[in-house]
Amino acid sequence: MTALITLKGVNKYYGDYHALRDIDLTINTGEFFSLLGPSGCGKTTLLRTIAGLEDVSDGVVMIGGKDMRGVSANLRPTNMVFQSYAIFPHLSVAENVAFGLRKRTDLNKDDKAKMVEDALAMVGLSGYGKRASHALSGGQRQRVALARALILKPKVLLLDEPLSALDKKMREQMQVELIRLQRHVGITFILVTHDQEEALVMSDRIAVMFEGEIGQLADPETLYRRPNSRRVAEFIGKMNFLRADVLQVGDTIDVDVAGLGRVSVNAEQAPMALHKGAAVAGVRPETLAILFAGETTERKLIDGVVDEVVYYGDMTYYDVRIAGVDQPLNIAMKNLIGRPVLDVGTRTKVVWDERSLVILA
Amino acid sequence: MFNKLTSSEGGRGLLLISPPFFYALLLMAFPLGAIILFSFWTQDFMDVDTTFTLNNYRQIIEQPIYGALLQRSLFVSAVVTMVTVLLAFPIAYFVSFHVRPDRKSLWLFLITIPFWTSYLIRVFLWKVILGYNGVINTGLLNIGLIDEPLTFILYNINAVIITLAHAFAPFAILPIFVALEKIDRSLLEASRDLGENKVMTFFRVTLPLAMPGVVAAVLIVFIPTIGDYVTPELMGGAGGKLIANMIQTQFLALNNAPLGAALAVVAMLSVTAISLVFILLNRRWLRGRS
């Protein structure tokens, strides 16, 4: 894998507001990379500095080994799919797609028409070229925006919340199509999104951003299983947090977890350096379980009382109170055959395993 | 959100706004400063004596004609404003609330068309309507309602008011309409849902929310009417002359530009003062209610 985009010490100020703080980042050729974070975290600003639509206040943006300082958006090997799609309303679909080909004097009219038709076919809009662009649906506009950017064969395609304007069904369909398209064209995609599920589904690697900084950069599985901070863990999926006391740090970590007792965990389960003393232990709801009547387990058990029941159809989420912990534990259970939905107040046993714990400072 | 606050963008914005800004500075602010300066000078036959003096203002205060003219002008402007805005509000309300959305622009178009036809000719035509042998008198005579032509409708303040109310109608309707259009219709439903009837909903929700439009309408009618001398000249008769006629006379007939300038300054200050008082009272009223 070769580095395509390198950001070194990138800072961005808007007056007193510090929008990007010392961003260091490398994005590889052919990668599907996501910038994930809550609104206002700087992810769109970061994308726009790569596109050349924003200047950096400080630091270096390199694309393909070239310093992009002073290179304006029109001269960069990047193309963008805008959040609003920015389809030119006065131009037809084909004219929109051909927009960036205007200065290509090496191509004649027929070449261009062929390229436009190919690009439209690639996004599943064959035969739409003559349509007026303002008559398109949201999904179609997005496909036009994709075709318009990809026809220029950029080194990087930048996608600014491209799916946020679509309804849930359309969004899921487009997620699959975007993945397929990215594999087909082999271009580096950088996606900005606030939807953690979208980022997990689509990306090779994800940078989670908070307040202008990158909180964690990892592949989706690592990000989910080994978040390096409470805020990353809370932003991506749900997690129960328990007070913990680190007793010894070495090849394994000995830790006393509130409600669960003394355990010894693998060093990998602490993504960031730990010291002896106060810490928190995180555990995902689906890695805990309720032991139903007739089921057996070899894992550890702890007594609890059902405090709240939320029924989701395929799943039921239980809040179960255990001794020594203020917050009840959130537990996700698949509604398999034979499993009843428990009532509030039911005494039950919770199954847990120290391998699913994450220890955070 | 923050994308637009960069200093370079700010610079680009300032660069772009500077031609209209400097134009307004050069052709509005600077000349306004000039007449203020001028009002402290004196006309000496064909020359202007540039020694600083308050004589022009003393003259305005001491000679009752100026005070009377100013008073009458402010009164006429106030009445015109009131009549115009009161007549305009129901129209704006009708177009905003009772006209189908696709018909709204047609109504606005119909309302604005008369405004774009020659002002002088419109004023003159009111003379034809209200005059001794005019449309109203001829009509009333023909159906036998009156025996001889009515004379109280032309060449007096009433005629001036009617004509100005007509001339400024669209200026009053449009800002009120815009304010009414902005009102979220669910607010009215919420008011009804919370137990208010239609009339009280209007007074407790619609009217306060439309107030910015009404204020804009009042100012946009009140301020320019002070400066009109065509209508009083043509419609006002001997007793219907206003301050603008006097300013015009000082400048163009009596060749006493400094006194004219002082009159213009006084007129402008009075209008501004009244407008500010109006805005303040309105704010207090709105705050008092909430």
Next chain:
Amino acid sequence: MSLRIYAIAYLVFLYAPIVLLPIFAFNDATIIAFPLSGFTTDWFGELMTNRSLHTAVKNSLFIAVMTAVLSTLLGICAARAGAMYHFPVKAGIMGFIMLPLVLPEIIVAVSLLVVVVQIFDMGLSNWTIIAAHVLICTPFCIAILNGAFQNLDPSLEEAAMDLGESRFSAFRLVTLPLVMPGIISSMLIAFTISLDEFIIAFFLSGTSQTMPVYIWGLMRFPASLPVVMALGTIMVALSIILLTIAELLRRRGMARAGVKDKGGFL
């Protein structure tokens, strides 16, 4: 229902004077009063042969065209800056530029008269009128153009730049075609205001009269009033045609930009 009746009565009030225009323009009598005496087109004929009127019309057209172009250019600057950029004391600057909208015309007229004649000791000409008309028309142009510029998605120009166009060609290829209907309707309205403006023109006209100033002169001679009526009729007809074109263009612009019509010039 009663509101609708009121609305119609109001329209009658608005249109009452205008309806009289053609009636008296074709009336075969020098006195403008009822009863009507007969049909004639003489007054229109007289218009065709009146040379001083022709000069006044030419003057007015020149002034109106220059005013339309210049105030629309200033309006484009202000509307684009207002819609696309944030800059220091923006509200203050925009308010200042819009101020002529509420400035009494006589104040504009006398202050410019003082500056031009007394301070710079320059002669009055068509250009002094143009300068003043641009001042009072610019706020109207800004109001119209604001609609056009604010409906634009700012990422359209960015998209064009991202697709390889420079800042200027992005404006030319994307923004300009989209706001063109607004530009045309802004020019038409500035043109109409300037053509009709009397108070300022009366103070600032030099040796050559504008059309409203000429009409003002005619009004003192009752014999020439029917000619004024004929002239007025033609002007009203022209205004309505121009305004209809402006309105249709505005709507087409809205439709082209894919925006819902919110109605009205202002």
